[in-house]
Amino acid sequence: MSAFGIYVHWPYCAAICPYCDFNVYRARGAENAPLLDAIIADMEAHAQRFGRREAVSLFLGGGTPSLLRGHEIAKLIDAASRIYTLAADCEITLEANPEDHALFAEQAAAGVNRFSVGAQAFDDAALKALGRRHDAHASRRAIDVAAATGRRVSLDLIYAREGQGEAEWREELTRALELPVEHVSLYQLTIEPKTAFARRVDRGQIVPPDDEKAATLYELTQEVCEAAGFPGYEISNHARSESARALHNLLYWRSADWIGVGPGAHGRFTHAAARIATEAQARVSDYIDAVREHGVGWIEESTLTNEENADEVLLMGVRTIEGAELQRIAALRGRPVNPEALTWLSERGLIEYDNDRVRLTARGRLVANTIAAELAA
Ligand SMILES: C[S@@+](CC[C@H](N)C(=O)[O-])C[C@H]1O[C@@H](n2cnc3c(N)ncnc32)[C@H](O)[C@@H]1O
Ligand code: SF4
Known part of the structure; x- marks a missing residue:
């Protein structure tokens, strides 16, 4: 049987970044408790319907789950380990925004053993252009704070940004790889339809690099990472060693099994010899209502054809x-x-x-x- 993992989607963010098309909503003082309860009830409903298994990974993604306090994270982890079994070495990842670093210690104490820090850039002008709320200093500080917890640390960067030169990117990436991280995810900026960036591109206010420039930056990225001891093991992902690879993402790439709970989350798992696909209600209130009314948060459950x-x-x-x-x-x-x-x-x-x-x-x-x-x- 395939390895099994749990994905929890926490959709709230302090502000919405202009390039992002994930299922996200501004937190604006929203209450966390009803959504946390719905996510836990949805997990239980999945287990009752499709069986209880041992999870090798629990991924708290978003959105910005690093807005959650330690006791809220503990509630999610405790529920996952009560409803499913968490393997002794279960990878428990938290996607974390740099500005939340003051909470990292309590989140680690709650059971997070891997921080995936969304640094995005180490250049203040680039961070401003990306609409981020932190500067490069805060990103570096967040990495140090995450590393000081003794947990595994990964960082995300976005490159192929408007006007980004090869020499600047080489320097920025080289410095990033000197930080105390075991893993990096390096994404080329994608202009997603219906985002603020897509509208700016339409109006000619942003001119992203063409394919040739982006390809040159991609090749440069592979070369710099290789030289720094971070070989690529997937299109956008690099790890210092085999054990530093993101186990949760490997579940996706290996088409293993995972449930997805939380607004808009997707799941894929094998049940009674069929490959089941689920997709949860995207809007927070619809998701909570669906769990209250039907026990489960998904709008769609289908069986994939072979x-x-x-x-x-x-x-x-x-x-x-x-x-x-x-x-x-x-x-x-x-x-x-x-x-x-x-x-x-x-x-x-x-x-x-x-x-x-x-x-x-x-x-x-x-x-x-x-x-x-x-x-x-
Ligand atoms: C789901 S996001 C959440 C991370 C976290 N909230 C943050 O902002 O740091 C995961 C990662 O996707 C990447 N990402 C999001 N939108 C992107 C885009 N349009 N192009 C390239 N990468 C993107 C970013 O690097 C981000 O860290
Ligand atoms: S990039 Fe992160 S913080 Fe920004 S809107 Fe997307 S999920 Fe939220």
Whole structure:
């Protein structure tokens, strides 16, 4: 049976960043207790319906779950360990905004053993342009405070920002990799539809780098990380060692099992030999009402077809250096991965494959989705 994890979505943020299209809402003095209770009831409903399992990961994501006090985090962790069993070495991650660093010690005491700090940039002008509420000094301080708790620390950066030069990014990333972190997630700025950034791009107020510039910055990123001892193990993720890899994200990339609770959360798990997909109500009040009325917070529960399941295993698996499992995909689809595509993509240096696995090369990672579509054809 696949490894199992729990994703909890906490949707509140102190302010909404202009580039973000996650399911987020301004906290504006909202009460936490009704949402915490609904999330816990939803977890229980999942367990009753689909069985109780041992979780190797509990991920508190958002939104900004670092707005939660230690006793609120403890309530979530206690509920997860009462309803499911948490493995002795369960990875318990908190997505944390730098400005919340004063709460890190109580959050660690509550049971968080991995902080994923959203530094985003170490350049004050860039942070301002991203609409962030913290400066570079606060980001560095947050990393130090997180490291001082003795827990695992990862940081997120956004690059390929407007006007970002290669030399500046090399310097910024090099300095970031000197910080006391074991893991970094480095995302190219994506202009998501319907965000404030998308409107500014439409009006010509922001001109993001073109594909060629972004590709150059991507290659530079791989080179700097490699040299600093942070090899990439997924398109956007780098770790100092194998044990520093994000176990929770590996569950996604390996198409393992996880439940998703909290507004807008998605789950994927195996139950009675079927691959179940759930999606929770996105709006906080709808989510709380759904849990009160039906016991569960999801709007949709569907069973993936074997073809859909195979496509996910392929799309997610090729992103990592482990690669996607060819036999697993063939068994699900009832036919192998497109052999012609395997040949021509590997001849062009975009993928590598053997009898067991197929994975993207560094060049292939720039066009991951197109390659997955070719292989699935
Ligand atoms: C769900 S967000 C939450 C993190 C946390 N609230 C914060 O802001 O630091 C997770 C990560 O996604 C990345 N992200 C969000 N929107 C993005 C975008 N439009 N382009 C690239 N990366 C993005 C950021 O690096 C962010 O840290
Ligand atoms: S980037 Fe983080 S803080 Fe900003 S709106 Fe998105 S989830 Fe909230």
